[in-house]
Amino acid sequence: MPGGRRTGQPSRNEPVTFTANEVEYDRDRALVTARGRVEAWQGDRILRADEFTYDRNTGVATVRGNVQVLEADGQVIFADSAVLSNNMRNAVVEGLRALLAQNGRMAAAGARRTDGTIFDLARVTYSSCNLCQDDPLAPPLWQLRARVATWDQTNRQVRYRDARVEFAGIPLLYTPYLQHPDGSAPRQSGFLSPTFGITRYLGGFLELPYYWAIDESQDLKVSPTISTRQVPNLGLEYRRRFNSGELQVAGSLGYNSGTDDGTESRGFVGHIFSRGRFSLDENWRTGFDFNRASSETYLRTWRYDARRVLSSSAFVEGFWGADGYARIDGRAYQGLSTTDDLSVTPYVLPNTYADYVMRDGIGGTFTIDTWNFAIFRDTGTDTRRASTRMTYELPFVEGVTGSAFTFRAQGDLAQYSYDKLNMAPNFVTGVAGSGTATQANIRMALDWRLPLVRSAGDWGSQMIEPRVQIVTGPNTGSQIRVPNEDSLDFEFTDANLFELNRFVGRDRQEGGTRIDAAMRGAWYFPNGGQVEALAGRSFRIAGDGGPFYTGSGLENRESDWVGRLRLSPVPWLTFLGRTRLDADTGERRFIDASATVTRGPTAVSAGYLFATAAPYLNPVRDREEVSLGVTQRIGQNWRVSASGRYDIGIQRPVSVAASAAYEDECFILEGRFVHRYAVDPTTNSEYASSTLLLIRLTLKTVGDFGFRAI
Structure with a gap:
């Protein structure tokens, strides 16, 4: 059954070749008849049947018995019989069945094909569900039934009229018109499934997105949302791939009618999230991220990706294998919390970094880098910094005892110029004008480890490893007149116990002479499990x-x-805990612990966090939280979960969530509930959109339907 031209389809002008067990030609009637395992092919399309008759006078061909058509894209059409005309481009088919892409199945009592590509179908049934193995005649989980339908093989769409959706044979939904792709195309233009719901701010709302496949390299999704209480909102998402990179832009535009209490003003609102990455040559690439929004409340209200801080940047960077790297960029930030002081939000331009690693010819690894930036604020400290760092590391093993030694050295040099050091984030009293500062530091260390391993027979192996490191360097003092831009956040844990400089950045330097010591023990089991523990501390000598x-x-x-x-x-138990205890009293100062137990289809996870007040966090208070989560799989298709977090310090829940989902080869049903108890400090009430109820129903290959309430 040859058809019209499509990607991967044969041309109508290609010759038709066939084989059969026997071929009979009636000269008087100009009738060709082929019987027994008839197989004809044109390009990549194959026709199979029990009998094939062709009338050379009329150009009409008739095929009967176990008719099969195998398309180039993998789709298969079955029929009881078919009458072909117009150079086999038109057809009348009885008992049509089709296996489409993505497990789609279609059946029709009869069909008429015109122009080689359009099927008009009568009494149509469609589903992507597998039939029951015990009772193949039983109705599938869901199916579409329609009085008539059109299968457009050129545009790869199926359009139904007077259609109903049946679940287990019971009609539950009627629609006068329905359209979906036939599954053979990776992407197509058209309306996507709508989402509707109700929220306190929007009232009832409906989102009806349209997807436009512009060409092979770019597409656009337009998502208008109308509601009963607010002005309509328009969302856009554009994507494009180039030979040298890609571009993604998502945004929206709306109008805020304001609130009676004046907390929200009247005017246009919106957001833009964008990203671009482009290769310049084999070593260099460039890119940007531009993100801006009217407010966090706006993003939550209109169901966009809500974030507390938005960052924007533009950069050029180069890579030279594992030895060299360079980058120059500019950065800007937008805080969306109502408590953020935008006047002290920094702008970084330029920010440059480069490093080079030498591994051969010097007995160890030598690295040199430079990190320079200029930071500007409307009312806070302005800082310019030029800095460089050199590091050297030489490991070696002593052959008699097996001790592992590592010699490390690190040198830092930085030059600063600043304005308004008395303002955020430094708040240095008595310094109001401009100034300069120079900071230099050298750190050297010798690290010793002695791993002692012994066999435990059938129980695996055990290891005890003492570790001692001595670090020395000049005293660095308070550094109060050096601007602090990159070392505000600090947490002392086992992860940075043996770092030469335990500040996260370079604006604050650790000095003096100290000894770091730790004892690590581990037991490795034959089944791949392990128990490992470490305890250590640091002693400052000078x-x-x-x-x-x-x-x-x-x-x-x-x-x-x-x-x-x-x-x-054992494979079903995982626990990881980190702690910091007061040196004198043993009182807890930091605990971060999590555990997961998995037994068959059930997984339970729990967590505990305690941290003393840190001056760089707002509000400044002790944090103590517990969390619990449970996930349960029921059979092959069901999954349910529940989780929650509770703040012990303020005796209030942080969030609760629950979900349930069913998924098989053709159907997804998911329900999700989330409630966050965070309070807006400006209104002393919970944030907008703090509660979410989402119900999603997906008929695979047809579309999904969502209900959302917040």
């Missing part, structure tokens, strides 16, 4: 160490104790 804040764990000569415990003796 110098004040640096400007560590009170409660950081490093403000005294003897640091707090830090520890880690990893417990996974």
Whole structure:
């Protein structure tokens, strides 16, 4: 059954070749008859039947018995019989069945094909569900039934009229018109499934997105949302791929009618999230991220990706294998919290970084880099910094005892110029004007480890590893007249116990001489499980160490104790905990613990977090939270889960969530509930859209339908 031209389809002008068990030609009637395992092909399309008759006078061909047509894209059409005309481009088909892409199945009592590509179908049934193995005649989980339908093979669409959706044979939904792709095309233009719901702010709403496949390299999704209480909102999402990169832009535009209490003003609102990445040559690439929004409330209200902070940047960077890297960029930030002071939000331009690594010829690894930036604020500190860092690392193993030694060295040099050091984020009193500062530091360390391993027979192997590191360098003092832009956030844990400079950035430098010590023990089981623990602390011998804040764990000569415990003796149990305890009293200062137990289809996870007040977090208070989550699989198709977080410090839940989902080869049903108890400090009430109820029903290959309430 040859048809019209499509990608991967034969041309109508290609010759038709066939084979059969026997061929009979009636000269008087100009009738060709082929019987027995008839197989004809034109290009990549194959026709099979029990009998094929062709009238050379009229050009009409008739095929009977087990008729099969195998398309080039993998789709298969079955029929009881068919009458072909107009050079086999038109057809009348009885008992049509079709296996479409993505497990789609279609059946019709009869069909008429015109122009080789359009099927007009009568009494149509469509589904992508597998039939019941025990009772193949039973109705599938869902199916579409329609009085008539049109299958457009050129545009790869199926359009139904007077259609109904049946579940287990019971009609539940009627629609006068329905259209969906036949599954053979990767992307097509058309309306996507709508989402509707109700919220306190929008009232009832309906989102009806339209997808436009512009060409092979770009597409656009337009998503208008209308509601009963607000002006319509328009969302857009554009994507394009180039030979050298890609571009993604998502945004929206709306109008805020304002509130009676004046917390929200009247006017146009919207957002834009964009990203671009482009290769310049084999070493260099460039890109940008531009993100802006009217407010976090706007993003939550209209169901866009809500974020607390939006960052924008433009950059050029180069890569030279694993040895060299360079980057220059500019950055801007937008805080969306109502408590954010936008006047102290920094602009970074330029920000440059480059490094080079030498691994051969010097006995170890030598790295040199430079990191320079200029930061501007409307009312806060303005900082310009030029800095460089050199590091050297040389590991070696002593052959008699097996001790592993590592020599490390690090040198930092930075030059600063600044304005308004007395303002955020530094708040240095008595310094109001401009100034300059130079900061240099050298750190050297010798790290010793002695891994002691022994066999435990059938129980695996055990290891004890003491580790001691001595670090020395000049005293760095308080560094109060050096602007602090990259070292505000600090947390002392086992992860940075052996770092030469335990501040996260370079604006704050650790000095003096100290000894770091830890004991690590592990038991490795034959089944791949393990139990591992570490405990350690740091002792300052000389110098004040640096400007560590009170409660950081490093403000005294003897640091707090830090520890880690990893417990996974069997595949179904995983526990990881980190802690920091007061050096004198053993009182907890930091605990971060999580555990997961998985037994068959059930998984339970729990977490606990405690952290003392840190001056760089707002509000400044102790944090203590617990969390619990449960996931359960029921059979092959069902999955349910529930989770929650509770803030012990303020005795209030943080969030609760629950979900249930069913999925098989043709159907998805999902329900989700989330409630967040966060309070807006400006109104002392919960944030807008703090509650979410989502119900999603998906008929695979047809579309999904969503209901959302917030």
